[in-house]
Amino acid sequence: MQEAAAAAMPLVEMVGLEKRFGGVRALNGATLTIYEGETLALVGDNGAGKSTLVKALSGVQPPDGGEIRLKGQPVTIPSTRDAGALGIEVVYQDLALANSLDVPGNVFLGDELTRTRWGWFSVPDDRRMLQETEATLERLRIRIPDPRRPVGTLSGGQRQAVAIGRAIRKPDITLLVLDEPTAALGVEEVKKVLGLIGTLKSQGQSMLVISHDLEHVFQISDRIAVMRSGRVQGVVTTKDVTKTDVVRLIVGDIGTGVAA
Numbered sequence: 108m109q110e111a112a113a114a115a116m117p118l119v120e121m122v123g124l125e126k127r128f129g130g131v132r133a134l135n136g137a138t139l140t141i142y143e144g145e146t147l148a149l150v151g152d153n154g155a156g157k158s159t160l161v162k163a164l165s166g167v168q169p170p171d172g173g174e175i176r177l178k179g180q181p182v183t184i185p186s187t188r189d190a191g192a193l194g195i196e197v198v199y200q201d202l203a204l205a206n207s208l209d210v211p212g213n214v215f216l217g218d219e220l221t222r223t224r225w226g227w228f229s230v231p232d233d234r235r236m237l238q239e240t241e242a243t244l245e246r247l248r249i250r251i252p253d254p255r256r257p258v259g260t261l262s263g264g265q266r267q268a269v270a271i272g273r274a275i276r277k278p279d280i281t282l283l284v285l286d287e288p289t290a291a292l293g294v295e296e297v298k299k300v301l302g303l304i305g306t307l308k309s310q311g312q313s314m315l316v317i318s319h320d321l322e323h324v325f326q327i328s329d330r331i332a333v334m335r336s337g338r339v340q341g342v343v344t345t346k347d348v349t350k351t352d353v354v355r356l357i358v359g360d361i362g363t364g365v366a367a
């Protein structure tokens with residue numbers, strides 16, 4: 108971690124984030140730095156605060172206290188639109204796809220490309236949306252044989268690719284956040300999605316990936332942040348630790364030398 112941290116720029120810094128729900132302190136001084144170009148895994152038991160941390164970053168539920176900095180500048184993220192404007196894109200576990208629409212329809216959902224017909228009225232530019240969708244899928248090295256099919260008929264892995272495609276379509280994505288990208292997928296599909304994450308990583312995309320699956324976490328991440336009781340209890344460099352070390356951090360049996 109030391110060498111990586113020294114070489115890379117802090118991209119997103121979350122400092123002392125607080126979030127209360129009645130008596131529950133979902134975030135209790137959570138502090139985490141994501142470096143440019145890294146794949147940072149976020150792990151922790153149910154209720155540890157992972158989703159709440161991501162929602163603070165994505166503008167879904169702004170924190171009650173603490174500070175978020177983007178490339179060193181303090182930012183406030185009061186809405187998902189503000190997160191989008193800052194280049195923070197989140198793919199949620201339920202994917203939120205429109206099942207009756209085709210692949211380009213989902214990739215460009217709410218953000219359609221249009222062209223002008225007869226010089227004055229504007230119609231959807233289906234050809235360009237299809238072309239750009241195909242270019243995006245190519246970048247992800249994912250093949251969907253017929254992108255005109257409703258996404259409700261696609262496989263789980265293909266649907267995950269469509270949701271990621273929608274998030275990374277824009278040219279200026281600062282941080283891609285994936286919430287349990289391999290949950291509820293078959294073995295072959297998991298391989299494809301892990302491969303897709305590897306492809307993005309090789310292209311320099313900075314990513315924060317929430318996962319319960321330590322096997323996958325070890326395959327894809329540069330570092331692993333462990334949350335417990337609303338705090339980031341430790342951040343470790345993946346290649347320097349074992350799964351046992353990480354499990355210890357998750358359950359709170361912290362050995363020496365691995366806690367941040």
Ligand SMILES: Nc1ncnc2c1ncn2[C@@H]1O[C@H](COP(=O)(O)OP(=O)(O)OP(=O)(O)O)[C@@H](O)[C@H]1O
Pocket residue numbers: 128131132133151152153154155156157158159160
């Ligand atoms: N909207 C809410 N209202 C009340 N309590 C909430 C709300 N959202 C989260 N919490 C509580 O905050 C704590 C952290 O929840 P969070 O969803 O962030 O955990 P998590 O680490 O994502 O867990 P999981 O792995 O189960 O998804 C939990 O105790 C949860 O019950």
Ligand SMILES: [Mg+2]
Pocket residue numbers: 157158159
């Ligand atoms: Mg969660």
